[in-house]
Amino acid sequence: MQLTRLLVTLGLCAAATQAIASREPEDPAALMADLNAEAIQLLEAGIEKRAPQKKCTISNARVRMDWAALGPKERKDYIAAVKCLQRLPSKSDKNWAPGARSRFDDFLAIHINRTTTIHSTGNFLTWHRYFVWAYEEALQNECGYKGYQPYWNWFTHQDDITKSPVYDGSETSLSGDGEFFQHNGSLAATGFVHFPSGKGGGCLKGGPFKDMVVNMGPIRPGMQGLPVSPAGPLGYNPHCLRRDLTNAAMEYMTATNLLNITTGAASHSVEAFQNELQGRFPQGFAGMHSAGHYVAGGDASDVFSSPSDPSFYLHHAMVDRVYWVWQALHPCAARSVAGTITIGNNPPSRDAVPEDPLDIGVNGDILTIRDAWDTMSGEPFCYIYL
Numbered sequence: 001m002q003l004t005r006l007l008v009t010l011g012l013c014a015a016a017t018q019a020i021a022s023r024e025p026e027d028p029a030a031l032m033a034d035l036n037a038e039a040i041q042l043l044e045a046g047i048e049k050r051a052p053q054k055k056c057t058i059s060n061a062r063v064r065m066d067w068a069a070l071g072p073k074e075r076k077d078y079i080a081a082v083k084c085l086q087r088l089p090s091k092s093d094k095n096w097a098p099g100a101r102s103r104f105d106d107f108l109a110i111h112i113n114r115t116t117t118i119h120s121t122g123n124f125l126t127w128h129r130y131f132v133w134a135y136e137e138a139l140q141n142e143c144g145y146k147g148y149q150p151y152w153n154w155f156t157h158q159d160d161i162t163k164s165p166v167y168d169g170s171e172t173s174l175s176g177d178g179e180f181f182q183h184n185g186s187l188a189a190t191g192f193v194h195f196p197s198g199k200g201g202g203c204l205k206g207g208p209f210k211d212m213v214v215n216m217g218p219i220r221p222g223m224q225g226l227p228v229s230p231a232g233p234l235g236y237n238p239h240c241l242r243r244d245l246t247n248a249a250m251e252y253m254t255a256t257n258l259l260n261i262t263t264g265a266a267s268h269s270v271e272a273f274q275n276e277l278q279g280r281f282p283q284g285f286a287g288m289h290s291a292g293h294y295v296a297g298g299d300a301s302d303v304f305s306s307p308s309d310p311s312f313y314l315h316h317a318m319v320d321r322v323y324w325v326w327q328a329l330h331p332c333a334a335r336s337v338a339g340t341i342t343i344g345n346n347p348p349s350r351d352a353v354p355e356d357p358l359d360i361g362v363n364g365d366i367l368t369i370r371d372a373w374d375t376m377s378g379e380p381f382c383y384i385y386l
């Protein structure tokens, strides 16, 4: 309440209100770029007014970029760093996660373990923000990666995701489709949404991650015909990475859906924003977050073990980018939390609070939801998107 009053006094809420004056749906990629530019302007203005001495500024923050905007060398450096994480030995307790064999798996293991307390919960946005940031840190500090975490821009290649530089199967992609595997598509949104099968579904056909071994999961795959791990959630179940690139799921990546959550009806509270982004499952609306996982399909169709696909981190960087834009455009709602501490409030639980811990296991210290609101606090985050 005090913060809100302060922001209003400083004119920041008013500035945002003007900035988000009604727009017409347009090309979603252009709209996203406009919103991103607006977010940077608002952040810059806010820092000048509130904290001119701030250590983390627009000019020294890490700049996370679109994968498509990286050059071939930058993309190969990122891919090499991910492969390095997949070679480094796991730090997880062997009794807890016998299937975790690498540092890459340490991230997968904690995501599997926390799944029912980090999705459709009050900490969904902040937990995943911290998770992606810690992965970026591991790439840099443990594997010598010099760049920043790139994102998969949802708003291009709507007609054919196999042409996207993230998924085109080239040497500078995160590999493309899986081999053809006859199946009846995927059930998404806890069974409320069906996506028809694409042309894949089997092991990756080529590209940099063709031979990668996934060591855990799946636990509850959405894709039909994908066998559940007999070893349990954190047990050792080495298998190939499977994908089924699904254009049907790209239908969620529209200007209308983006406008709705950033400046429209679902943008006025964190509750409305996060629910619309994650989906309204009983109404048959998967939402951009869930749909994005089903664009990759295969192993990524499992809410538990989706980080077994390296493209998870590019998708979740985009989720975070949209959250970051929304926060910048809605400074009076940006630092708030809504929802409970169990998945879809099942079983029923208390409301999440700003002091709740964000536990990412061996991958980082405990932060709180409050610590993760500001990507420019300098403690520990200092990054923006372009």
Ligand SMILES: [Cu+2]
Pocket (backbone or CB within 6 Å): 111, 118, 119, 128, 303
């Ligand atoms: Cu997740």
